[in-house]
Amino acid sequence: MTSFENRPSRVSDRESATSAAPPTVSSLDRAERALTLSVEHSPDSTDSATVITLVGEVDMLTAPLLDRALVEQLEDGGDPLIVDLRAVGFLGVTGLAVLADGLTTAEENGVALRLLCAGRPVRRALAATGMDDPKTVYCTLTDALAVPIPREES
Numbered sequence: 494m495t496s497f498e499n500r501p502s503r504v505s506d507r508e509s510a511t512s513a514a515p516p517t518v519s520s521l522d523r524a525e526r527a528l529t530l531s532v533e534h535s536p537d538s539t540d541s542a543t544v545i546t547l548v549g550e551v552d553m554l555t556a557p558l559l560d561r562a563l564v565e566q567l568e569d570g571g572d573p574l575i576v577d578l579r580a581v582g583f584l585g586v587t588g589l590a591v592l593a594d595g596l597t598t599a600e601e602n603g604v605a606l607r608l609l610c611a612g613r614p615v616r617r618a619l620a621a622t623g624m625d626d627p628k629t630v631y632c633t634l635t636d637a638l639a640v641p642i643p644r645e646e647s
Contacts, residue, residue, distance in 0.1 A: 527549050527550055527552075527554060527555050528547060528548070528549035528550060528551060528555035528558055528559075529546075529547070529548040529549055530545065530546070530547055530548075530558050530559065530562055531545070531546045532544070532545050532546075532562055532566065533546070534572075541572045541573075542572050542573045542574070542575055542637075542638060543566050543572055543573070543574050543575070544574075544575045544576075544577055544634070545559070545562050545563070545566065545574070545575070545576045545577065546577040546580070547559065547576070547577060547578055547580065547581050548580040548581070549580075549581065549582070550581065550582055550583040550584075550585075551578075551581055551583065551584050551585060551587075551588030551591075552583060552585035552587060552588060553585060553586075553587040555588070556585070556587040556588045556590070556591045559576075559588060559591050559592075560591045560594070560595075563576075563591065563594075563595040563598070564598075567595065567598045567599055567602055567604055567606075568602070569602075570602040570603050570604050571604065572604075573604065573605040573606070573607060573637075573638075574599060574604055574605070574606050574607070575606075575607045575608075575609060575634065575637050575638075576592070576595070576606070576607070576608050576609065577609040577634070578608060578609060578610040578612075578615050579609055579610055579611045579612065581610070581612065581614075581615050582612070582614065583614060584614065584615045584618040584619075585618075589618055589619075589622050589624070592608070592619075592624060593622070593624060596624065596629065605640075606629070607629060607630075607631055607637040607640070608624075608629055608630045608631070609630075609631055609632070609633070609634060609637055610630060610632075611632050616630075628640075
């Protein structure tokens, strides 16, 4: 009979890996190293949009960076907002919650929020949560910009 009680075990997870950082490094610094986020505005009158591009992983450590960017861009309404997730290798539950909140806020503020994703891990996460609506998720920036923006009649 084999006993597993005396075997040493090594547990490795995201939390223990991030907590191993020196105490002088803040959580925000670690998040900024794990996720690169850029915001670009295209002033072209026909395809005017704001694009938030993410590179890295969106998890409980980095999701607040995305949340802050979404809140800043959605509070005024206006042009479509595109979140480019094509270079995201991991989209965790916290990141999904931030995106869901962003979609709700966008709808309330009359902003067309579109998601760009090509990778299977991100597509599967969106599908598992029901956020893979074809009116919201696109493979290319050209496809996302080609969809007419619904405007309210005055």
